[in-house]
Amino acid sequence: MVPAVVFLTFILMLSIFLGFELINKVPATLHTPLMSGANAISGITVVGAVSLAGTGHGDAAQWFGFFAVVLASINVVGGYLVTDRMLAMFKKKEG
């Protein structure tokens, strides 16, 4: 049985290459929305945080989880909304 760590590292390696390929050809005009959109994705930590905040143990770990949920939610919600607000402004020349 191959240890899980190997699979996780495999996923890591492939995603990094995929990330490079995806972003490589983004025009300069979209750099800011791309950055804030990517930023929102980095709030994915919230997914790890919820299970830590919901253990019901009432210990330090649960409180760390709770604050992580708060901060990551700011990151996710704020990031997506601000990106959308920016992208709504990008217009092509009419006609």
Next chain:
Amino acid sequence: MDIVIQFAYVVSAALFILGLKQLGSPATARRGNMISSFGMLLAIVAALLDQGIVDYQWIVIGIIIGGGIGATVARMVEMTSMPEMVALFNGFGGMASLLVGMAAIAPDAATFTLITIVLSILIGGVTFTGSLVAYGKLSERISSAPVLFAKQQVVNGLIVAGIVVSGLLFATNPDTGFWLLLVVVLSLAFGVMVVIPIGGADMPVVISLLNSYSGLAACAAGFAVDNNILIVAGSLVGASGIILTQIMCKAMNRSLSNVLFSGFGSGVVETTEVEGEIKPISVEDAYYVLEAASSVAVVPGYGMAVAQAQHVVKELMELLEENGCEVNFGIHPVAGRMPGHMNVLLAEADVPYDQLLEMDDINPRMETVDVAIVIGANDVVNPAARENEGSPIYGMPVINVDQARTVFVLKRSMASGFAGIENPLFYKENTRMLFGDAKESIGGLIREFN
């Protein structure tokens, strides 16, 4: 149930990838962001199905508080404050990863898990305090000048050594809280140390790099809590941040280590004398030149953001176009304080994005341009980067406004750019200086047209 959750993560990873792909073109970018946010929603819902969760109270409270703050801030923020906003969000993401790392510590954790916990604390902590310092510099709450002191590299080296040693000691004796605390404190300190020596004009590099770190922190947290989706999403963000960082460095013809460690612009002494004289121009005379022009290129810089001049610029553009003049914008990759800063401001003012040309597209046509208008940009249009081997910015690609028939430089005063580098552009035969606040000067031009 667990298998359902895992497959939901697979779907949400696909949505992130699709979303990022569509973010790469202006026509589909908004949809891409939407797709990516669905991916996030799906991942969060799936995570909530986890059977380890017995108490939803604090999760719901946390999401409501965080989401509420995020939504409010996202709606209120001014477009000109976007760089510091992105920095702040980044920092929160980093701190969240640090906290997840801390919460993932279990008495029976394997050494590998403990190492990934140390990594998520380290990267998360550096992202958090680094982003806060960047936020302070960008919002001018603290001086944006580089902070350098003697033996800075030695201090940094000691901090890194301290993190490595205390991290290893923690991984081998996880019961001793002291080493963990030391890792946290040193990581937070290191975040401050890496950003203070970097000056305001290098902020586009720092912001992209911190963006990358926030992804890598999520990735490390993913290893710590054994969660695939954190690893996938985190590394996508990490990779995209690194690419942006590279683009920014290339646009300044500098290596990343040069940006990070040199404190560029703090002690540079200009050795070359610039010949020629400054020729100021009045608003009225500038109007006559513009009125006769058939092709105009506008080159904005950070000064346009400071003066909030993007709306008047757009107004001037419309008047010029009504007058039969072709107007384009030349955007340098590092103009402003974050990648694409100028594009967002001009988009806010309703300038169509197909009129915003990248440096490589505008330079070949510069010779056919009647008037190049430089608004609050300095180093990115400095011909010394091309001509003067002694200049600190020699080799940096610049927008060659000096090749236009006439150049108007809108500038507050004769103070030089961030690095104290003299700009020979101001002394060229075809350059006219329009002194004063950019917004007022352009307002004056608009009044002349009406």
